[in-house]
Amino acid sequence: MFLDRIRIGSRIFAGFFVLVVLLVGLSALSSTYLLGFGGHADRIAKSTNLVGLANDYALKLERLSNQVLLFAQTVDLQDREGIATIRAAAEQSGATLVDALRDAGNGDRADALESLTADYIATLEPLVLRAENLTAASDTMLLGASQLGQSAAKLEEFIAKRDPVMAEKYGDKLGAFNLAAIVNSLQYPIVRTPEALEAARAKTSELTDLQEEIKSAFGGLKRNEKKLFSYAVRDNDLLKQGANQLEGSIGGFRQSMDDFKTAVRGVQAITQNIREEAMARQAALVDAAHADSTNSALTNIIVAAIGVLIALTLAFGITMSILRPLKRVNGDMTRLSENDTDIDLVDINRRDEFGAMARTVSIFRDNALKIETMAEERITLQRIEEEKRRSSLGAMANTIEGETTGLVQSVSHQVTRMREAVTEVAAAAERVTTQTETATGAAEQSQSHATAIGDAAVRLTNAIGSIANRVERQRGIAQNAVGSTQQSAKAVDDLREVATSIEQIVDLIRGIAGQTNLLALNATIEAARAGDAGKGFAVVAAEVKNLAGQTEKATEQITEHVNAMGAVTDRCVASMEDVGVTVRDMMSISDEVAGDVEQQRLETEEITGAIALAGDAAHNVSSAIFEVSNDIEATRKLSVDLTRRADEVERNVTELTASLDRAVASAGSDEDATEDGSDKDQTSSETQNWDAGNLVRFPQSSMLGAA
Numbered sequence: 001m002f003l004d005r006i007r008i009g010s011r012i013f014a015g016f017f018v019l020v021v022l023l024v025g026l027s028a029l030s031s032t033y034l035l036g037f038g039g040h041a042d043r044i045a046k047s048t049n050l051v052g053l054a055n056d057y058a059l060k061l062e063r064l065s066n067q068v069l070l071f072a073q074t075v076d077l078q079d080r081e082g083i084a085t086i087r088a089a090a091e092q093s094g095a096t097l098v099d100a101l102r103d104a105g106n107g108d109r110a111d112a113l114e115s116l117t118a119d120y121i122a123t124l125e126p127l128v129l130r131a132e133n134l135t136a137a138s139d140t141m142l143l144g145a146s147q148l149g150q151s152a153a154k155l156e157e158f159i160a161k162r163d164p165v166m167a168e169k170y171g172d173k174l175g176a177f178n179l180a181a182i183v184n185s186l187q188y189p190i191v192r193t194p195e196a197l198e199a200a201r202a203k204t205s206e207l208t209d210l211q212e213e214i215k216s217a218f219g220g221l222k223r224n225e226k227k228l229f230s231y232a233v234r235d236n237d238l239l240k241q242g243a244n245q246l247e248g249s250i251g252g253f254r255q256s257m258d259d260f261k262t263a264v265r266g267v268q269a270i271t272q273n274i275r276e277e278a279m280a281r282q283a284a285l286v287d288a289a290h291a292d293s294t295n296s297a298l299t300n301i302i303v304a305a306i307g308v309l310i311a312l313t314l315a316f317g318i319t320m321s322i323l324r325p326l327k328r329v330n331g332d333m334t335r336l337s338e339n340d341t342d343i344d345l346v347d348i349n350r351r352d353e354f355g356a357m358a359r360t361v362s363i364f365r366d367n368a369l370k371i372e373t374m375a376e377e378r379i380t381l382q383r384i385e386e387e388k389r390r391s392s393l394g395a396m397a398n399t400i401e402g403e404t405t406g407l408v409q410s411v412s413h414q415v416t417r418m419r420e421a422v423t424e425v426a427a428a429a430e431r432v433t434t435q436t437e438t439a440t441g442a443a444e445q446s447q448s449h450a451t452a453i454g455d456a457a458v459r460l461t462n463a464i465g466s467i468a469n470r471v472e473r474q475r476g477i478a479q480n481a482v483g484s485t486q487q488s489a490k491a492v493d494d495l496r497e498v499a500t501s502i503e504q505i506v507d508l509i510r511g512i513a514g515q516t517n518l519l520a521l522n523a524t525i526e527a528a529r530a531g532d533a534g535k536g537f538a539v540v541a542a543e544v545k546n547l548a549g550q551t552e553k554a555t556e557q558i559t560e561h562v563n564a565m566g567a568v569t570d571r572c573v574a575s576m577e578d579v580g581v582t583v584r585d586m587m588s589i590s591d592e593v594a595g596d597v598e599q600q601r602l603e604t605e606e607i608t609g610a611i612a613l614a615g616d617a618a619h620n621v622s623s624a625i626f627e628v629s630n631d632i633e634a635t636r637k638l639s640v641d642l643t644r645r646a647d648e649v650e651r652n653v654t655e656l657t658a659s660l661d662r663a664v665a666s667a668g669s670d671e672d673a674t675e676d677g678s679d680k681d682q683t684s685s686e687t688q689n690w691d692a693g694n695l696v697r698f699p700q701s702s703m704l705g706a707a
Helices: 008-074 077-103 107-162 164-189 194-217 222-336 353-676 682-695
Strands: 693-696 703-706
Touching: 008 077, 008 107, 008 222, 077 107, 077 682, 107 164, 107 222, 164 194, 194 222, 222 353, 222 682
Parallel strands: none
Antiparallel strands: 693 703
């Protein structure tokens, strides 16, 4: 067959190539139709864009009209700014629409739209100004209402004070008329109807008549009182003026609004025509595109059906040329996997991949035959090896049993000897413990006697120390007396120096008194020269002279006292020197007594030190005996632990002996088990199980041994 000489990859590639060619042809045909649809879509998009621009422009004009009306109602600065914002957006939208019309070749419509746009822009500015005039008129009315409220209140207050009878007659009526005029006047800017205007005019006129009536009822009004009526009338007239101004502004605003709406309607009319024409063109384009799409769809369906038929035929032929030989080769390989080597390789001479697969299966068949022969030879060799292994395993078990038995007996003998040695050590420790307890008692008794002797020596030392302290204290008192005498002598010397200083100060005061006396004399002479003017000064000079005389007498008395104090000081110095000699003699005697007491104290301290050393030695002996007792106790505990460990070793030796017996028995059972001709893997597994089952764990030593 022709396909038997073509490789599978080439067949598949050829099939995909034909399929790709069909798809490329179908895609090219579809692309041609899509290009036509693209032209329709562009034209439809332009028409749709034109409709959208016209709608956007008309919508923004409508928003602009509503914003102007809103500003006329609210007169808010933000609403005024909103007019400018929406106007800019509307002008931008109109310019975009004009450009789109010119691009579409509709220049006449673009020119007409520009003209109408200029018309509505020209009417917009006057309309906004008229709306602002409405604001001014409304502000005038608000101002009049505010001022009327104030002037009416002042007028009512004047009437109440001036004439209570008139106040009772006109007070409530005037307040009601004022309120009615204000309310109806302020209602007109909100409602803006002829009825509201007539009501405002009627109420303000009634208020004017009432004001004139009240003014006529009062006779002989003063100038200031007349001003109250004038202010009330003026404010009421301001309300009337605001209403008339608002009426005119409303009329002008309505006229401007009509002009603006007329211009906007013209723009909206042309935008409506643009929308209608664009939508008509859009509908025609959609119909044409629909017809073209129907024709192209039918053509594509026919071409696609032909391509699918060719592709299915080609795919069926290629698939069958692959599946038939693949099924045969698969059957041959299945039989070969079941150890059936009697197979017929029909496709062995093919030139494609299936021929190569058949030749490979032939090689597998030949190898399977060789493997069967080799398996028979391997079974024979394995049986011989098993016989040799059983023989060597039995000899090894006998050798291990003989050597290990002797070793176990030796270990048991050593353990027995170790237990006996431990028992002897424990008995010796008990004896040493008894002896150390006896030595401890003797050491404690010796320490007690040394302590008693030491206490007596300490008391003797304390008595001698007390005598020494008293002698030392007496000597200290004598030293203090000598020091006090010396300090007293020094104080007397200081007193003599102070007396000398006082004499010097007295001489200085005496000199100052003499100078003061001379100054007083000079002052008296000068006062005599001055006559009557110096009388007061002469009196002061006389007083100063008297004070100088008294000062001189006082200095003479101080001098006498200082001389007497010097004589007493000399006698004190002589007496203190005698006391010092006596105290020094007492100190000499105290030093001799202190020397004798100190010698006795030193000898007593030596005795006390010797006794203390004896007590310390006894204490050290007791401590050493206590430590020996602790060591002996530790030795006893260690011997107990050694005994326990010897028992454990003996138990482990017993377990080891049992493990050896099990190992030898297991080796014999392995020889019997291998006689049934089991394979090498099972033998290896049993050997591993034997090894794991004959591991002996030694407690307290963290070691494993193999039996």
